[in-house]
Amino acid sequence: MLRNLVYTTGILLIGIGLFCAAGAQAADALDPARIAEIAGWLPAEPRGVGPAISDRQAWEKVAAAAGFSGVVRRAEQLLERPIPELTDELFLDFSRTGNRERCQRVLGERHGRVPALVLAECIENRGRFLPAIEEAVCQVCAEKTWVMPAHDGRLENFEGKTIEIDLAVAAISWDMATAHFWLGERLSPATRQLIRDELERRTLGPMESYLKTGRPRLWWPTGTSNWNAVCMAGVTGTALAMERSAARRAMFAAAAEKYSEYFKQGFTGDGYCSEGMGYWNYGFGNFTLLAEALLQATGGRLDLFADPLIEEVARFGPRMEIIPGVYPAFADCSIGSRPAGRLMAFLSRRFRLGMRDVEKKGLGLAGGPSGSLFALGLYGFENSASVVPAVEDGLGRAPRDWFSEAGIMICRPDDPARGMGAALKGGHNAEHHNHNDVGSYVVALAGETPLLDPGGEIYTARTFSGKRYESKVLNSFGHPVPRIAETLQKTGRAAAAKVLKAELTDQADTLTLDLRSAYPVPGLEKLERTFVFSRQGRGSLAVTDEIRLAEPAAFETALITLSKWRADGAGLRIGQGDAALRVAIDTGGAAFTIVDEQIHENLSRGRVPIRLAIRLNEPVRSAKVTVTITAESE
Numbered sequence: 001m002l003r004n005l006v007y008t009t010g011i012l013l014i015g016i017g018l019f020c021a022a023g024a025q026a027a028d029a030l031d032p033a034r035i036a037e038i039a040g041w042l043p044a045e046p047r048g049v050g051p052a053i054s055d056r057q058a059w060e061k062v063a064a065a066a067g068f069s070g071v072v073r074r075a076e077q078l079l080e081r082p083i084p085e086l087t088d089e090l091f092l093d094f095s096r097t098g099n100r101e102r103c104q105r106v107l108g109e110r111h112g113r114v115p116a117l118v119l120a121e122c123i124e125n126r127g128r129f130l131p132a133i134e135e136a137v138c139q140v141c142a143e144k145t146w147v148m149p150a151h152d153g154r155l156e157n158f159e160g161k162t163i164e165i166d167l168a169v170a171a172i173s174w175d176m177a178t179a180h181f182w183l184g185e186r187l188s189p190a191t192r193q194l195i196r197d198e199l200e201r202r203t204l205g206p207m208e209s210y211l212k213t214g215r216p217r218l219w220w221p222t223g224t225s226n227w228n229a230v231c232m233a234g235v236t237g238t239a240l241a242m243e244r245s246a247a248r249r250a251m252f253a254a255a256a257e258k259y260s261e262y263f264k265q266g267f268t269g270d271g272y273c274s275e276g277m278g279y280w281n282y283g284f285g286n287f288t289l290l291a292e293a294l295l296q297a298t299g300g301r302l303d304l305f306a307d308p309l310i311e312e313v314a315r316f317g318p319r320m321e322i323i324p325g326v327y328p329a330f331a332d333c334s335i336g337s338r339p340a341g342r343l344m345a346f347l348s349r350r351f352r353l354g355m356r357d358v359e360k361k362g363l364g365l366a367g368g369p370s371g372s373l374f375a376l377g378l379y380g381f382e383n384s385a386s387v388v389p390a391v392e393d394g395l396g397r398a399p400r401d402w403f404s405e406a407g408i409m410i411c412r413p414d415d416p417a418r419g420m421g422a423a424l425k426g427g428h429n430a431e432h433h434n435h436n437d438v439g440s441y442v443v444a445l446a447g448e449t450p451l452l453d454p455g456g457e458i459y460t461a462r463t464f465s466g467k468r469y470e471s472k473v474l475n476s477f478g479h480p481v482p483r484i485a486e487t488l489q490k491t492g493r494a495a496a497a498k499v500l501k502a503e504l505t506d507q508a509d510t511l512t513l514d515l516r517s518a519y520p521v522p523g524l525e526k527l528e529r530t531f532v533f534s535r536q537g538r539g540s541l542a543v544t545d546e547i548r549l550a551e552p553a554a555f556e557t558a559l560i561t562l563s564k565w566r567a568d569g570a571g572l573r574i575g576q577g578d579a580a581l582r583v584a585i586d587t588g589g590a591a592f593t594i595v596d597e598q599i600h601e602n603l604s605r606g607r608v609p610i611r612l613a614i615r616l617n618e619p620v621r622s623a624k625v626t627v628t629i630t631a632e633s634e
Contacts, residue, residue, distance in 0.1 A: 030211065030254045038257075039250035041298035046249065048181025048241035049293055050377025053122045058381065063123045067368025075120030079132055083139050084109050091158060094149035098461030103149050110140060111172055115373045118179045127186070134191045137176070141198045146172050150459070163206050164216050167227060170234020171372060173203040177241035178373040199242055207235045208248075211255055221259040224266030225432050226275060226283025232256050232263070233290035237374055240297045253294055253302060263287060264309055266432060271312030272406035274431035276333030276456075277320060281340040284313055288343060292378045305350065305384070314347040318355065319401040320423075322444040323416050328423035330408075330440070332433035332456030334604055335449070335562075342367040342379045350385040354394030399535070400509050407497050411509050411533035411541075420445045420539035420581075420631050424531045425453075426497030426513050429489060436469060436489040437479040438497045438518040439529045443541060443581065443629055450563045450575030451629065454478055454609040458602040473601045478609060480560050482515070482527065482545055485553035489518040500528065509533045523550030538631040545625050552619035556595075559583065559612040559627070567594060572612065573632060580632035587625050591617040 051058035062068050084106045093103050113136040121129040140146075145157040151166040152158055180187070180195045187195075210218050220227040232255075239252035263283070267273055273280040291304035304310070317339030320327050329335045345362025348355035360366065364386055370376040401410040407426025413419020423442040429435075433456070443451040454473050457463060462470065469475040469491060476489035489495055494517055501512035512530040519527060526548035534540045545557050563575040572583040572594070585592070595613040603609070616623060 030251065030258060034257075035247070035250045035254045038253050038298065038302060039246050041301045042246045042249055042253070043297070044246060046181075046239075046241055046243055047297065048178050048377065049237065049296065049374055050178065050182065050381055052184055053125060053182050053186060054184070056125065059122050059125065062365060062380070065365040065368075067365065068123065071116075071369060072120045072124055075117050075129055078113060078116060079129070083113060083136060086110060086143060088144075091144070091149050092155075094461065095153070095155060100148075100150050100459050100461075107148070107168070110136075110143075111168070111175075112371075114140065114179055115175050115371075118182060118373060119369060119376070121186075122182055130183075130186060133179070133183070134188060137179070137187075137191055137195060140172065140176075141194050146202055150461070150464075162216050163202055165203060165206055165218060165220075165231055165235060167230050169202060170231040170238075172234075173199055174234040174237040174241075174374045175372050177238040178377055181241045182373065182377075196242060199238055203235055203238050204243065204252075207252070207255070211251065221255075222262050224262050224264075226279045226286070228259065228263035228266075229283045229287035229290060232259055233286040233293070236290055237293050240293060249297075253297070256290060256294060257302060257304065260287065260290065260304060264307065264313075267309065267313050267316075268403060268405035269309065269312070270403050270405045271309070271314075271316045271319070272403040272408055273313065273316050274331060274406065274427065275433045276329065276331035277317070277327050277337040277339065278333045279331070279433060280313075280316055281337070281343060284316075285340060285343045288346065289375060289378050292346075292383055293374075295384055296378075300384075311351045314351050315353070315395075317344050317347070318353065318395055319403075320410060322410055322412065322421035322423050322442065323419070323447070325447060326421070326444040326449060328410075328425075328442040328449075329453050329455030330423070330425060330437070330442075331431065331435060335452065335455045335607070337455075342370065342375070346379055346383070346385045349388050349390065352388065352391045354391040356390065356392075356394060359390065399506060400504060400533075402502065402504060404499075404502070407499055407513070409502070409509065409511050409531075413539040414535045415538070418446075418538055419535070420541070420629075422531070422533050422541045424511055424533075426499060426511075428493055428496035429491050429518060430493040430495075434491070435474050435479065436476040436491055436495070436518070437481065438476075438489060438495060439481045439513055439515050440479040441531065441541070441543065445538075445575070445581065445631055446578035448563075448575065448579040450579050450581050451480065451559055451561055452609075453480075454560060454562070454599070454603065454607065458604060460602065471601050472599045473603065473609065476518075478560060478599050478601075478611065480543075480558050482519075482529075482547070482555065482557045483613070484519050484521045484524065484527070484547065484549075484555055487519060487521050490520045501530075507535055521549070521553065523553075525550060540628060540630040542626055542628045546623075547620070548622045549620070552621050554616070555620055555623055555625075556613045556615035557625055557627070558614065561610050561612065562607055565596075565610065565612065574612075575632075578633075582630050582632045584628040584630075585614055585625070586628070587614075587616065588623070590620065590623060590625075592625075593617060 117129045117133045146169040147157040147166045148168045156162045236256040243249045294302045341362040345359045409424040411422045421444045425440045472478045498514040503510040515527045528546045530544045532542040565574040574581045599609045
């Protein structure tokens, strides 16, 4: 699969000349010399990722792989169900009500039909899924826009006033291009031309126009979030599979190389992803697919993996593990999120991380079907990871991982099976998918998180609007951090934890943060939070808040849980069974009250977090409050 073909340079230079003339007006034009160099590495004809249906040896291996045994059966079930209708009323539901789910559910069923049927046809090779594939392609291509309703706030795409590229456009395009490449002439000439025309109209044309003129206005090429990687991967993968001109393909590849530099700026130098684990899977996962696609298309010459930062970001997944299988749900992340198996297996082998069990389950066809054709095409067959020999020595289990640039510490117990671990968060309140959560933490025990960050909410129109922090799970109320003078944390880069101390030993880890800048409270002279994680016994975490004010004010700190809890003398019992915690509370003699409140926001699975406020009964000028968390059964 890793190959490069020779082609005629004369044709190539004509194409490059045309691009340079038009692109000279662009404010941030691509380098013509770099385009020419990349074009010299590309094959004469476009090529998608993965094997075409005619490569029966490759597809027979897919058919024999255990994880693919249900593919044909699921496709047969689709043949019995009509394609759900996408009405104007349904598309406009978000703009009218703010609800994303109703329309996105239908869009997911419509857009997921093509890859499911194409995969079944490639495995079976009997032609019986082809009519349904062509019908599904026609239906998707008839949609007014592929832009998601939530990304078309002014309805300019829906109304045909512009054609932009978003996350959905990128993924649909690359899947359509992959289907076109895999099935080839098994599709009718009309369907092949329809795919080609629509990908030019919706994806390649608009992107080329942006690169040359700045129109349509796309914010994501210079953005540093997951959008950059996802959209750039989809556009570039589409071009590599569809564009006949090597010069034009090189233009898209050069753009990917150039603008992916912005995506990398979204990580700290030590590889921390502030978007959270779910978006690391999504954003960095798509960057990985983009890098692999370019590597294969250029015969190994254009290598986005070569930047040392990429290996640091690749290690983010395993470094965030608190205890086996448990990760914090910081930012807009779902509780229970973990590194995606296919992605982690690829990265482990590619960067020789030695995660042997992960590699065994996720490399090649062992990972089973992907949600997209292009991901299967890159992960499921020979790639730059599969040709790397496995290593015997893995990452090992460090007592902690300290992302010093991000202010994030993962503390692990001596005994991962029985011990308690913690994730401690400094950072700031202008991170990607930000929550106002400076000073937050998570406690993990026995495969659970009895004290936690509740993660993100189900997205609505409010989530990414000026009303975002009205949500009690996105503002600091829904996090285990102080509240002072009934004031929550503010939003913005200035609201940042200053690391005063980070002392790391085999026995204990200590992290002291200055949190004053996060609270817009007049006269706040001191607010320091000190975490002390001890590895003695099954482990413990002491969280001490010290405050000093010019004038007396109300003060409380909080615990967040989804577990059952009860008061126990001057402390608390939280969680059940092996994951039960004991919380001792020391206020230095100041009277306090435990105030519990259910946080009713729109969380997945109907979850309702409980905020347990440790509220001092009288206003204070100074106070010191320590909660010490241990496993209930030593």
